[in-house]
Each structure stands twice: as C-alpha cells, then as structure tokens.
Amino acid sequence: MPKHIGIVACSAEGAALCYRTICREAPARMGEHMHPEVSMHTHPLGEYVPLFRSGDWDGVAERMLDSAEKLVSIGAQILICPDNTVHGAFSSVEKKSAVPWIHIADAVGVEAKRQGYARIGVTGTKCLMAGSVYPERLAKFDIVCELPDELDRERIDMIIFRQLVNGIYTNESRRFFCDVFEKLKERGCDAVALGGTEIPILVDMSDCPMPVLDSARLLARAALERALEDG
Numbered sequence: 669m670p671k672h673i674g675i676v677a678c679s680a681e682g683a684a685l686c687y688r689t690i691c692r693e694a695p696a697r698m699g700e701h702m703h704p705e706v707s708m709h710t711h712p713l714g715e716y717v718p719l720f721r722s723g724d725w726d727g728v729a730e731r732m733l734d735s736a737e738k739l740v741s742i743g744a745q746i747l748i749c750p751d752n753t754v755h756g757a758f759s760s761v762e763k764k765s766a767v768p769w770i771h772i773a774d775a776v777g778v779e780a781k782r783q784g785y786a787r788i789g790v791t792g793t794k795c796l797m798a799g800s801v802y803p804e805r806l807a808k809f810d811i812v813c814e815l816p817d818e819l820d821r822e823r824i825d826m827i828i829f830r831q832l833v834n835g836i837y838t839n840e841s842r843r844f845f846c847d848v849f850e851k852l853k854e855r856g857c858d859a860v861a862l863g864g865t866e867i868p869i870l871v872d873m874s875d876c877p878m879p880v881l882d883s884a885r886l887l888a889r890a891a892l893e894r895a896l897e898d899g
Contacts, residue, residue: 670704671895674744674767676735677710678751679833682865682884686750689888697896704895707744709735713833720753720795729757733764740766748772748891750884752863753796773805775890776861776881781809783879785859789814789852791845792863794825802863814857816848824848824864832866845871853878 673690677683687706694703711731719727732754736747747769749755755772762769780788790802790813798821803813816824827841845867849860858878862868865884873880 671745672705672743673891674739674747675708676749682750685884686888689885709738725757728754729760732761750865753793755801770890772887773802775886777806777809787812787857789857789860790863797821820848828864837870850877
C-alpha cells in the first residue's frame with residue numbers, strides 16, 4: 669500500500685493546489701480515481717504570519733509540529749508543508765518529528781538540477797526572499813539564487829498577502845510578475861522558482877519569459893513519488 673501523506677498546511681490556496689496535484693496526478697501511476705491516502709491539518713494563517721515576521725521560528729515550529737502530531741496520530745507516514753516561508757523552522761521541526769518530511773526547496777532543487785539550471789530567481793514572501801531557505805538548500809545542488817530588487821520584493825509580498833492568499837488574482841498582478849521574471853532573466857537567471865505556493869495559480873506559465881519551477885506542484889510530485897516508492 670502507498671504511504672499515507674500528511675499535509676501541514678498554512679496558506680489555504682497553496683495547500684489546496686498541492687492536494688489537488690497529488691490527487692490529479694496519482695491516477696496515471698495507480699489507476700483511475702486512485703491516489704494515496706492524504707490528510708491535512710492547518711492552524712490559521714493569521715497565527716503564522718506574526719511569528720515569521722517577528723522571527724519567532726520556535727513559535728512557527730510549535731504550530732508545524734502540532735499539525736504534524738495530529739496527522740501522525742491518524743496515520744500519516746510522510747509529511748510535507750506547501751508553504752515556503754515557514755520552512756525557516758524546518759530544521760527544528762524535522763529533528764522532533766516522528767516521521768520523515770520532504771523539504772519544499774529540495775523538491776525544487778532536484779528538478780532544477782535535472783533540467784540543468786544553474787542560476788535561479790527566487791520569488792515569494794519578503795521573509796522568504798530575505799532568508800536562507802533557498803540559498804542553503806539550492807547550494808547543495810550547486811545552484812545560485814538571485815532575488816528581485818527591493819521595490820519588487822515589497823510589491824510581491826503585498827500581492828501575496830493582500831491578494832493571493834485571499835484567492836484574488838488580477839491581470840495587473842499577473843503582468844507585474846511577468847515583468848519581474850523578465851528582469852531576473854536579464855540578470856542571468858535561467859529559471860525562476862515560484863516560492864509562493866499561490867503564485868502558480870496567478871501566473872500563466874505560457875506568458876513567462878523563462879522556465880518556472882512551481883514549488884507547490886513539485887512538492888506534491890515528490891510526496892507522491894515517495895509514497896509510491898515506500899509503499
């Protein structure tokens with residue numbers, strides 16, 4: 669039997685995309701209408717945001733672990749979190765977890781390495797872009813990270829928290845992201861990581877000036893692969 673996947677959710681939009689990806693892509697491997705058992709738990713996003721904005725990573729870890737414990741108690745055997753920002757607490761969470769986790773940036777790094785990318789633009793919340801989650805993880809794959817400029821980082825953060833996490837997707841924001849991707853391409857990036865798991869719902873991949881690495885879907889695929897390999 670495939671392993672039971674537990675989703676430690678944070679942003680509802682990103683978590684829903686990750687869940688749908690598992691359920692939609694599994695039938696190609698498992699048969700019609702089939703997918704591994706999947707369970708999800710989330711604390712309100714409103715509890716997480718003040719914690720990571722203030723740098724209280726212990727508080728972030730406590731909530732992630734509380735979700736993890738509830739998922740494990742109902743049988744989860746693999747854990748993922750389709751939210752890039754809270755991975756700032758991942759090392760602490762992983763050490764205290766009863767079951768293995770898959771790191772979202774590792775899922776991105778595996779695919780980037782497979783595609784031969786060497787310089788990746790990283791987009792996401794201001795906290796993520798200023799942090800070490802992607803630089804540290806992608807360094808293991810010999811991949812360099814590049815960030816949007818400061819003004820673009822501010823606007824990306826605003827769009828994520830005022831629009832995307834609330835399910836608001838506008839053409840103006842879509843065009844803005846494509847402009848940001850173009851700037852990153854001009855600075856030598858050969859791909860861009862969508863480090864906000866809501867961004868791929870906004871962005872039309874066919875309009876992007878360079879390849880994109882969709883962290884939400886890549887994490888879902890990594891979890892599906894792990895569930896089937898270990899099953």
